[in-house]
């Protein structure tokens with residue numbers, strides 16, 4: 393990965409899920425103010441667990457190149473569940489949104505990405521999804537992001553011959569509804585870092601798990 397400049401070199405079209413608030417909203421705001429066409433989707437367009445809704449929305453964008461697909465929508469699930477008090481309904485919902493929802497979005501828009509100049513798919517993961525760094529906490533969320541990482545790595549291989557770069561990104565711990573008020577990073581700071589990382593991506597970076605400051609995170 394080459395170090396990117398502090399502002400983006402080029403513009404294009406970016407589609408971001410989960411753009412109603414938090415990191416997704418800030419991604420859409422920054423890309424748009426930098427001259428990109430930012431398509432920020434919310435549940436009004438489609439819920440990421442509604443596969444036919446996703447396909448319907450994608451049909452409306454048929455033939456439109458998408459340089460950067462940011463699968464960002466995610467949930468934390470029920471807080472405080474641990475061995476002995478697992479809430480399987482909540483866990484299933486976390487997997488449906490964080491893993492299957494991201495997969496469905498990637499599947500629906502892959503032709504748009506393939507038709508673009510930049511050809512990048514980025515999954516918003518979390519350091520908590522690192523198996524190497526497993527903390528033993530927040531297991532439903534951690535397992536969903538570990539599985540999302542496996543999806544990112546797998547798609548990086550599956551899509552390599554189409555020149556599509558696929559990465560898993562961690563935004564850091566960010567002050568959003570999910571991250572809470574005590575998080576050290578503002579959405580502005582996290583997104584500035586994420587954009588710089590994305591801007592510097594090269595084909596050799598496909599299949600990597602990268603932090604918002606560009607440092608690699610062990611799977």
Ligand SMILES: NC(=O)c1ccc[n+]([C@@H]2O[C@H](COP(=O)([O-])OP(=O)(O)OC[C@H]3O[C@@H](n4cnc5c(N)ncnc54)[C@H](OP(=O)(O)O)[C@@H]3O)[C@@H](O)[C@H]2O)c1
Pocket residue numbers: 409410411412413414415416434435438439440441464465466467489493516517518519562563564565566567568569570571572575
């Ligand atoms: N904040 C952190 O510290 C942190 C750390 C690591 C990773 N992340 C990841 O970063 C991403 C964004 O997190 P955030 O902090 O911005 O969270 P957030 O403030 O809670 O926002 C989550 C976004 O995802 C959307 N969303 C949730 N479920 C959805 C569904 N079924 N269909 C469509 N949209 C859905 C929400 O839409 P509604 O407004 O409609 O609910 C909202 O726009 C997530 O993938 C999260 O796991 C965050």
